[in-house]
Amino acid sequence: MxxxxxxxxxxxxxxxxxxxxxxxxxxxxxxxxxxxxxxxxxxxxxxxxxxxxxxxxxxxxxxxxxxxxxxxxxxxxxxxxxxxxxxxxxxxxxxxxxxxxxxxxxxxxxxxxxxxxxxxxxxxxFFVPPVVQGIEPGGPAAVAGIEPGDRIVRIGDLRTPTGARVQRAVLTAPEGARLPVWIERDGRIRQVVVEVARQDGRGYIGIRMGGARPWPQALYGGFVQMLDSTGDIVRIIARMLGGREPVQVAGxxxxxxxxxxxxxxxxxxxxxxxxxxxxxxxxxxxxxxxxxxxxxxxxxxxxxxxxxxxxxxxxxxxxxxxxxxxxxxxxxxxxxxxxxx
Known part of the structure; x- marks a missing residue:
């Protein structure tokens, strides 16, 4: 103490x-x-x-x-x-x-x-825009045609208004999964397909996100992350109550x-x-x-x-x-x- x-x-x-x-x-x-x-x-x-x-x-x-x-x-x-x-x-x-x-x-x-x-x-x-700032040469995203400056607007059925949503979709994808990714480039929406690789036991496509964070966008992103985190906590509680996960409580x-x-x-x-x-x-x-x-x-x-x-x-x-x-x-x-x- x-x-x-x-x-x-x-x-x-x-x-x-x-x-x-x-x-x-x-x-x-x-x-x-x-x-x-x-x-x-x-x-x-x-x-x-x-x-x-x-x-x-x-x-x-x-x-x-x-x-x-x-x-x-x-x-x-x-x-x-x-x-x-x-x-x-x-x-x-x-x-x-x-x-x-x-x-x-x-x-x-x-x-x-x-x-x-x-x-x-x-x-x-912690808000990070879903805008590609860096890309690994020869990585899954580069092979699929994603470029720096692209804004990722959706992955599969999941809208991605935040970088955290992009990360969530990629990290939980199984190896070899072919993810349909919608990107915004020069004001136009286009679709590419990215084949997920594995790194340290998690999904990986080889991109780094970032960019400007105007406060209205950051605040919106914060509330999106709050809703995602709330859903995660509710699911963990449900699994603990169902005996599918050890009970972990803190006083x-x-x-x-x-x-x-x-x-x-x-x-x-x-x-x-x-x-x-x-x-x-x-x-x-x-x-x-x-x-x-x-x-x-x-x-x-x-x-x-x-x-x-x-x-x-x-x-x-x-x-x-x-x-x-x-x-x-x-x-x-x-x-x-x-x-x-």
Whole structure:
């Protein structure tokens, strides 16, 4: 454990949680839900002020933050504010449970959505245009007629708006596969066929990509990469649940180790890891487990089907069970972290 590792962990993990809570906060404010508290950090408040009914605070432990929405913690009643403000009436439209269903869904979904957005922004840093900058003489691409300056727009059925998509299509192709490749040259689209070779056990065609990276294009590419990475993670989880791949989970200890190692390897590695952690947190929060955002979406789905909310006692019981399951999963992940040592 180093000082740089601690600072990197606080920066990465704190930003992930803060952006997540900011999503809930912004949408709640936009749709008229009363936000009791918006805090940066946890623990005792160092600075605290009130503006338009919301308390904002900077707290001692800079590991993210939290937001408290009126009516979410106890839908059956509305306690007074912590500074003696009068409670809201049960029918007050500023209570979360009194807002239209679509507004509540947006408020809850905004947290994970912000993590995916941040991941896309971070991955824009790695965007490489699908433009051929260099080509290996006599390599598969050269034999097929690809030239420097060509933009690869599609490989088979896969559109390739980013160099990462091109790399994905080539690396996973079997040796000897004949890939139809559409290239743009001098404003015209033409098709060539490239026979994939093998290098270090992976597909290889002998090109190097690069070029100018205007920020709108880089941002678009970052979001394309975010969607690709999200799909990869979902498929890995499905294989683990199906027993086709060993279960690999990381708890706080494991995440800290990964962040510390990435920080030692340089800013690019830390940015890449932060993007993947944002995607993972977004997916985890969408799980239909009470106390997570996915659990709230599940409650609202049940309400939509039943045409009435779930009874507060059942909701509280489900959240208690969900909390116990979540704690159990965290302990299990920490156990695996310690085994990996």
């Amino acid at each position: 180093t000082l740089n590792g601690i600072v990197a962990f606080v920066l990465v993990f704190g930003t992930i949680v803060l952006v997540h809570e900011l999503g809930h906060f912004l949408v709640a404010k936009a749709v008229g839900v009363m936000v009791r508290d918006f805090s940066i950090g946890f623990g005792p408040a160092l600075v605290r002020w009130r503006r338009r009914g919301t308390y904002y605070s900077l707290r001692l432990l800079p590991l993210g933050g939290f937001v408290r929405l009126e009516g979410m913690e106890n839908p059956a009643e509305s306690p007074p504010g912590d500074q003696g403000e009068p409670p809201l009436a049960p029918s007050d439209p500023r209570r979360f449970t009194n807002r239209p269903m679509w507004q509540r869904v947006l408020t809850i979904a905004a947290g994970p959505a912000m993590n995916f957005v941040l991941a896309g922004v971070l991955l824009a840093y 706080p200890v494991g995440i800290f180790s990964m962040v510390q190692e990435a920080a030692q390897q340089g800013p690019a590695n830390l940015i890449g890891l932060a993007a993947i952690l944002n995607i993972n947190l977004g997916l985890i929060n969408l799980l239909p487990l009470p106390v997570l955002d996915g659990g709230w979406l599940l409650f609202m789905g049940i309400e939509w089907v039943r045409r009435r909310p779930l009874e507060p006692q059942l909701q509280s019981l489900a959240q208690m069970v969900g909390l116990m399951l979540l704690i159990g999963l965290m302990l299990l992940a920490t156990y695996f972290d310690l085994l990996r040592g």
